Amino acid sequence: MVARSAPHRLVAVSYLNTKPLLYGLLRSPISDTLAMDLAIPSECARQLVEGEADIALVPVAVLPELPYYEIISDYCIGADGAVATVCVYGDVPLEEMTHVYLDHHSRTSVMLTRLLLEEYWQHEVTFLDAEDGYIDHINGSIGGLVIGDRTIGLDKRFQYVYDLGAAWKDHTGLPFVFAAWVTTKKLPKSFIADFNAALKEGLDHLPQLQLLLPSPSPDFDLTDYFTHHIDYILDQGKRRGMDRFLDYVAAALVV
Numbered sequence: 432m433v434a435r436s437a438p439h440r441l442v443a444v445s446y447l448n449t450k451p452l453l454y455g456l457l458r459s460p461i462s463d464t465l466a467m468d469l470a471i472p473s474e475c476a477r478q479l480v481e482g483e484a485d486i487a488l489v490p491v492a493v494l495p496e497l498p499y500y501e502i503i504s505d506y507c508i509g510a511d512g513a514v515a516t517v518c519v520y521g522d523v524p525l526e527e528m529t530h531v532y533l534d535h536h537s538r539t540s541v542m543l544t545r546l547l548l549e550e551y552w553q554h555e556v557t558f559l560d561a562e563d564g565y566i567d568h569i570n571g572s573i574g575g576l577v578i579g580d581r582t583i584g585l586d587k588r589f590q591y592v593y594d595l596g597a598a599w600k601d602h603t604g605l606p607f608v609f610a611a612w613v614t615t616k617k618l619p620k621s622f623i624a625d626f627n628a629a630l631k632e633g634l635d636h637l638p639q640l641q642l643l644l645p646s647p648s649p650d651f652d653l654t655d656y657f658t659h660h661i662d663y664i665l666d667q668g669k670r671r672g673m674d675r676f677l678d679y680v681a682a683a684l685v686v
């Protein structure tokens with residue numbers, strides 16, 4: 432009998448924006464070599480850092496903490512301008528906010544909020560740690576960063592909405608990478624090629640995927656979100672945006 436090698440342990444973000452990539456992996460024979468799991472971004476990061484996963488879609492802010500890593504894909508969770516699902520919300524304009532909750536699901540956008548408040552909005556606030564239910568405590572002069580599917584509908588609930596993808600683009604002229612596919616292992620080139628081909632397949636079949644997905648809200652246009660807000664291609668521009676952002680993260684680690 433031929434011994435089958437142990438599957439690669441893969442963890443990916445549990446939000447809607449990852450479904451096209453997962454759809455591609457699940458349509459591909461490569462899925463037979465993967466033990467797949469889903470988690471919120473901060474948990475994906477923890478699993479990769481602590482060696483519980485071999486391949487993960489991780490918030491890029493965690494990369495400086497990894498002793499060895501390789502970005503194994505030409506696809507990512509990125510944006511070139513407004514992303515729609517990473518925003519600071521509040522009852523008052525940003526310049527009147529005294530406190531800002533930082534979403535505990537996030538690693539990247541937490542740092543992006545700090546960077547933009549410091550460099551772009553140039554407004555000092557006290558940051559608050561979030562926990563489940565914190566969105567109900569965003570009120571008065573207390574704003575909050577919220578990421579992912581929980582943002583859907585919040586634009587109706589809060590008068591002020593600041594899209595961090597749009598603010599980053601305005602500040603730097605660059606696109607942004609929220610999460611990338613990373614491994615901490617040495618993986619065969621053929622596996623990486625198959626992995627990328629599978630992700631591309633998913634992105635090439637968005638209409639089919641949308642037959643499977645429930646609409647998150649009547650006012651939320653999934654096609655628009657997948658094609659005009661999330662930008663999945665990890666190209667040179669996104670790499671430049673990521674380098675610029677990671678310089679800030681690395682400097683913050685030293686302080």
Ligand SMILES: C=C(O[C@@H]1C=C(C(=O)O)C=C[C@H]1O)C(=O)O
Pocket residue numbers: 444446448472473489490491508514516517536537538539540541578579580609610
């Ligand atoms: C654009 C998004 O990016 C997410 C934001 C992340 C972060 O802030 O750490 C991590 C993964 C991404 O899925 C989103 O999910 O809304």
